Amino acid sequence: MDIRGFYQCWKWQVVCSFLLCSWGWVSGQLHYSIVEESDPGTLVGNVAQDLGIKRVEISQQRIHLRSEKYQKYFSVNQANGGLAVKDRIDRESLCGSSPRCLLQLEVVSENPVELFSLEVEILDINDNSPTFSSDDRIIEITEIFAGPGARFALEIAKDLDVGVNGVSQYTLNTNSLFFTVCEDS
Numbered sequence: 001m002d003i004r005g006f007y008q009c010w011k012w013q014v015v016c017s018f019l020l021c022s023w024g025w026v027s028g029q030l031h032y033s034i035v036e037e038s039d040p041g042t043l044v045g046n047v048a049q050d051l052g053i054k055r056v057e058i059s060q061q062r063i064h065l066r067s068e069k070y071q072k073y074f075s076v077n078q079a080n081g082g083l084a085v086k087d088r089i090d091r092e093s094l095c096g097s098s099p100r101c102l103l104q105l106e107v108v109s110e111n112p113v114e115l116f117s118l119e120v121e122i123l124d125i126n127d128n129s130p131t132f133s134s135d136d137r138i139i140e141i142t143e144i145f146a147g148p149g150a151r152f153a154l155e156i157a158k159d160l161d162v163g164v165n166g167v168s169q170y171t172l173n174t175n176s177l178f179f180t181v182c183e184d185s
Contacts, residue, residue, distance in 0.1 A: 030118040032083065035125050036091035041084055044074065044120060047107055048081020051116060055080070062110040070105055074120070083107075083118075091122045130157035 032045040048058050058081045065071050075086045095101035101122040108115055132155055139152060 030116070031121065032118065033121040033123055034085065034089070035123045036089050037125060038085045038089065040086060040088065044083040044085060046080065046082045047076060047116070047118065051081075053081060053109075060111055061114075064108055064110075066106040066108045066115070067104070070103055070120075073103075074105065076107060083120075089122055091124050094122065132157055 030045070030047065030050050034042065034044050048055070048061075048063060053061060053063070059078060063076050063078070063081055065074060065076055071086075073085065073087055073089050074083055076083055091101050094103070101124075103120045103122065105118050105120060106115060107118060134155075137155065141150075141152065
């Protein structure tokens with residue numbers, strides 16, 4: 001592409017962007033955070049207020065979620081423009097072990113027609129217990145390998161929680177299931 005073609009293409013991109021923004025079809029992105037497992041009805045944020053929509057205009061504009069994928073989890077209150085949790089959110093089922101869980105939502109205003117992007121970050125809580133592949137582990141240790149300070153590798157526990165809520169360490173405590181046998185000769 002020559003320089004003339006480049007500027008002509010660039011000129012149309014600027015014109016299209018200007019028109020879309022001036023018609024109100026595209027706006028900036030809002031960001032909210034909520035902890036997983038929040039109760040239904042928990043307020044995530046007030047979309048209308050954050051977009052600068054006056055309270056008297058909210059019902060006229062008919063604001064609603066466009067993101068069908070996440071309509072199960074969130075709803076927009078038609079009276080006040082608040083984005084609220086609709087159903088419990090399990091972070092691990094939505095995002096697995098990803099360090100960040102960002103849901104991309106779109107909110108539509110029908111009168112005038114406007115499209116707003118927002119993202120909701122689902123924060124992890126410690127709602128999963130670490131697990132091992134087997135409940136019982138028998139390790140037979142002979143005297144030859146069990147000198148003072150000997151270490152024996154154990155299986156790593158799996159934890160669906162991430163970050164600070166994931167398993168970082170664990171210890172074995174003496175109890176009826178874990179014990180040592182010492183033989184005197």
